[in-house]
Amino acid sequence: MTESLTDLEITDRLKLIETMMAEGRRKTESWGWTFLLWGVAYYVAIGWTALAPAALYGRALAWPVSMTAAAILTGIVSARKTKNQAETTLGRAVGSIWVGMGLSMFFLFMAMGLSRRFEPHVFVAVVGAMLGGANATSGLLLRWKAQFACAVVWWAAAMAACFASEAQVTWAFLAAIFLCQIVFGGYAMLRDARARKQFEAHHG
Amino acid sequence: MAEMPELNPIVHGKLRLALLSLLAGVEQAEFTWLRAKTGSTDGNLGAQLLKLEDAGYAAVEKKFVDRKPQSVYRITEAGRTALTDYVAALRLLLGGSL
Numbered sequence: 001m002t003e004s005l006t007d008l009e010i011t012d013r014l015k016l017i018e019t020m021m022a023e024g025r026r027k028t029e030s031w032g033w034t035f036l037l038w039g040v041a042y043y044v045a046i047g048w049t050a051l052a053p054a055a056l057y058g059r060a061l062a063w064p065v066s067m068t069a070a071a072i073l074t075g076i077v078s079a080r081k082t083k084n085q086a087e088t089t090l091g092r093a094v095g096s097i098w099v100g101m102g103l104s105m106f107f108l109f110m111a112m113g114l115s116r117r118f119e120p121h122v123f124v125a126v127v128g129a130m131l132g133g134a135n136a137t138s139g140l141l142l143r144w145k146a147q148f149a150c151a152v153v154w155w156a157a158a159m160a161a162c163f164a165s166e167a168q169v170t171w172a173f174l175a176a177i178f179l180c181q182i183v184f185g186g187y188a189m190l191r192d193a194r195a196r197k198q199f200e201a202h203h204g
Numbered sequence: 205m206a207e208m209p210e211l212n213p214i215v216h217g218k219l220r221l222a223l224l225s226l227l228a229g230v231e232q233a234e235f236t237w238l239r240a241k242t243g244s245t246d247g248n249l250g251a252q253l254l255k256l257e258d259a260g261y262a263a264v265e266k267k268f269v270d271r272k273p274q275s276v277y278r279i280t281e282a283g284r285t286a287l288t289d290y291v292a293a294l295r296l297l298l299g300g301s302l
Contacts, residue, residue, distance in 0.1 A: 014295070016218070021226070
């Protein structure tokens, strides 16, 4: 090719390549909504358990029903959102972590509930450790400090569960849900919306 | 003005360059995703993807999902090399003009 390019055009081309490659690598879907959804589901389950009359049989169903409903909603919405999306190794790796952790918690807590060996301290310690592990791995993969900070919060809640009273454990659990699910989920959604807006501004 | 010596004409097309760059960042991508990211029309996108296919820079797999046809594209080794060479040539041009 013998035609000429100005420096500006060359820089433009390089910028286009960089932006497009980054767009491909970027998680093309916002997953902040899943954090919010699960945070709300945890609060519903906790509220249901705490507020329902002890005699009410439905109280025992608070966690199984809330978690199953959240899992079904997550499945339906994510199937719609990821339809026709590009596939990346990173995206599959992060997705695998959360699916693996979710299944581990589901089987473990279902068995604990059925065997009537459910104990609040153990529950918060296990949930904290598992969510801490998943957030840390995902945060390291995505090089996302905010998500790693969530892991630290969950680990702190898990450790607190080993030493604190039941009331303190409940407060620690509620605070961890608020920070790592509600606040972090909202922040992730805002961040994604901002990135999407920037991309659209550059590429009309 | 910098002269453009060995710039690959297939990669040089703006939409084709955008497509190759997008495909370089993912394992595979569906036609509609590429259309959304580039904002191009079906006809133009199909034509440019065909050029990339003919040059051996992109590979397509056509399949049916829920009875609907789906075209899934991925970058080939030759495409990745062509993109890398193109970037190197641009950088050289930019460096040479300074």
